[in-house]
Amino acid sequence: MTPAMSHNREEMRVPFLDIRAQHAEVAAELEPVVLDILRTGAYVVGQHNKGLEAEIAALHGMKHGIAVNSGTDALRIMMQAAGIGPGDEVITSAFTFVATIEAMIQIGARPVFVDIDPVSFCIDPNLIEAAITERTKAIMPVHLFGQLCAIREIKAIADRHGLLVFEDSAQALENHNNGDFAGKFGVATGLSFYVTKNLGAAGDGGMILTDSDEVDFACRSLRIHGMGKERYYYDSIGYTSRMAELQAAVLRFKLKKLPHWTARRQELAAIYNSGLAGSSVITPETLEGNNHCYHQYTIRTEGRDELQAFLKEREVDSMIYYPVPLHFHEPYKYLGFTEGDLPQTEEVSRQCLSLPIHQHLGDEHVQFVTDSILEFSKVGSR
Ligand SMILES: Cc1ncc(COP(=O)(O)O)c(C=O)c1O
Numbered sequence: 001m002t003p004a005m006s007h008n009r010e011e012m013r014v015p016f017l018d019i020r021a022q023h024a025e026v027a028a029e030l031e032p033v034v035l036d037i038l039r040t041g042a043y044v045v046g047q048h049n050k051g052l053e054a055e056i057a058a059l060h061g062m063k064h065g066i067a068v069n070s071g072t073d074a075l076r077i078m079m080q081a082a083g084i085g086p087g088d089e090v091i092t093s094a095f096t097f098v099a100t101i102e103a104m105i106q107i108g109a110r111p112v113f114v115d116i117d118p119v120s121f122c123i124d125p126n127l128i129e130a131a132i133t134e135r136t137k138a139i140m141p142v143h144l145f146g147q148l149c150a151i152r153e154i155k156a157i158a159d160r161h162g163l164l165v166f167e168d169s170a171q172a173l174e175n176h177n178n179g180d181f182a183g184k185f186g187v188a189t190g191l192s193f194y195v196t197k198n199l200g201a202a203g204d205g206g207m208i209l210t211d212s213d214e215v216d217f218a219c220r221s222l223r224i225h226g227m228g229k230e231r232y233y234y235d236s237i238g239y240t241s242r243m244a245e246l247q248a249a250v251l252r253f254k255l256k257k258l259p260h261w262t263a264r265r266q267e268l269a270a271i272y273n274s275g276l277a278g279s280s281v282i283t284p285e286t287l288e289g290n291n292h293c294y295h296q297y298t299i300r301t302e303g304r305d306e307l308q309a310f311l312k313e314r315e316v317d318s319m320i321y322y323p324v325p326l327h328f329h330e331p332y333k334y335l336g337f338t339e340g341d342l343p344q345t346e347e348v349s350r351q352c353l354s355l356p357i358h359q360h361l362g363d364e365h366v367q368f369v370t371d372s373i374l375e376f377s378k379v380g381s382r
Contacts (some may be wrong), residue, residue, distance in 0.1 A: 014102070014317060014356050046248075049222035064209065064211065065346065066209075068206045069243060075170075078208045079166055089136045090166075091138070091140070092104075093142060100168050102114075121298065122150065123142070138165065156345075164187050166186050166190075167189035172295075188215050201247040222239060261358075266294060267363075273330070275369075281307075308353055
């Protein structure tokens with residue numbers, strides 16, 4: 001038995017996320033504000049929406065922030081605002097949350113998959129040019145798990161071929177490469193504030209960031225039914241996608257804690273990295289120039305499912321992001337990709353495992369997880 005295994009099991013339960021602990025940190029300041037919103041009736045697009053838009057835009061060094069109802073809406077609205085529509089092809093990866101491609105398809109565009117680089121988990125820039133056709137309008141890389149993809153190379157390819165870049169930054173709040181934040185590289189970027197994100201609302205929420213005045217205007221119009229400068233006059237067919245003022249308030253109070261929360265995630269990642277060094281699992285790498293905010297700490301290993309079951313027995317939560325590549329799912333088979341077409345995507349889907357990493361874990365929790373993984377490796381190699 002390793003030293004950590006002697007800990008009391010109840011004490012050592014390692015949850016994947018602790019929403020209650022998050023709320024407890026902001027409760028004293030936030031709860032009176034939430035009550036005030038409820039009592040005054042300022043439910044939509046009020047001071048907290050405006051404040052949040054300005055604060056997140058400033059954090060990423062962007063001119064405009066447009067708060068919307070979800071990350072998926074952010075992706076859909078920003079692409080539509082920039083002119084993507086029926087018949088357009090958008091290059092992306094199949095190792096992502098389904099919303100990336102849903103957003104494209106719902107505005108009539110067609111996702112075209114390119115395989116990933118297994119080190120970054122993101123689209124492999126070396127394979128992009130071969131996927132460009134005369135219908136390609138844009139590339140939408142996904143900044144996965146808390147760091148930017150090879151975005152400078154992708155932007156250079158897009159510029160060479162006259163393509164737009166949209167960044168899926170649902171998991172990339174605070175992510176930058178040498179000081180250039182997510183959103184700086186493309187026409188616009190979409191953030192998600194879903195509950196489980198590093199900055200999570202009490203429900204759904206999202207935001208578009210852009211430096212373009214035209215895209216900003218079009219996004220603001222699309223989020224309220226395509227309404228133009230005058231009330232009840234419409235420029236386009238839009239959506240109902242305002243962010244609730246209650247959510248904006250929740251996010252603003254949590255945003256104040258974010259630098260501290262991210263620093264804690266980074267400390268825990270360092271404990272994982274040193275604890276797992278030399279083990280049979282492959283630990284995540286940070287690409288050059290990136291800050292890694294560890295939305296997820298994702299390892300790769302053979303025998304992933306057995307390891308997950310072993311951890312579960314020890315009350316260590318883990319998640320598989322993503323177990324089935326998007327081209328394997330029935331609704332997306334019409335895109336024409338079959339098994340074997342995206343070998344790295346398919347292999348990483350079989351090997352990836354995300355370990356608990358959040359600001360409310362103690363060092364001893366992470367130590368317990370690494371000890372458990374080392375224990376598993378020893379059992380496996382007997
Ligand atoms: C990579 C990626 N894209 C898009 C989304 C969609 O965001 P939301 O759930 O806020 O609609 C998410 C989040 O769930 C995501 O992780």
